[in-house]
Amino acid sequence: MSLTMYDIIVEPWITEKVxxxxxxxxxxxxxxxxxxxxxxxxxxxxxxxxxxxxxxxTVNVRGKWRRVRYQPGQTPxxxxxxxxxxKGDKIDWTK
Numbered sequence: 362m363s364l365t366m367y368d369i370i371v372e373p374w375i376t377e378k379v380x381x382x383x384x385x386x387x388x389x390x391x392x393x394x395x396x397x398x399x400x401x402x403x404x405x406x407x408x409x410x411x412x413x414x415x416x417x418x419t420v421n422v423r424g425k426w427r428r429v430r431y432q433p434g435q436t437p438x439x440x441x442x443x444x445x446x447x448k449g450d451k452i453d454w455t456k
Contacts, residue, residue, distance in 0.1 A: 366405035369397045373454065374441055386445065389452055393419070393442045402442050413447035 374390035382388040393402055399417040406414050420443075424436040446452070 364394055364397060364401065366408050369394050369401050369405040370409060379443070382443070387448065387450070388443050388445045391442045391444060393440050395421070395438065395440045397440070397442075399442075402444070406444050410452045412450040412452060414444055415447050416445040418443040418445075 371392040371394060374392050376390070379388070379390035382390075389406075391402070391406070397405075399419060402419070403414045403417050406412065406417075420441045422439050422441055424438045426433060426435050428434070
């Protein structure tokens, strides 16, 4: 299965922790496809946002157990990527 760059980056992951990292260390968070590797994530971010990526850290997040009425179930597992950009580069979310 060949993934396009828009399949690799699912959505931006914006939380208080990531916002602080963006302001202090120029790091951005993304929810990515579970089978994407660091090289694919790096090239996708560089092509989509026209920036230079220096480092990519990934985390596989396990789904949580939830209950709907009396039926227990689990939210899906997903993958998170923290991308560090070159000094001076920024991602403009409004574009």
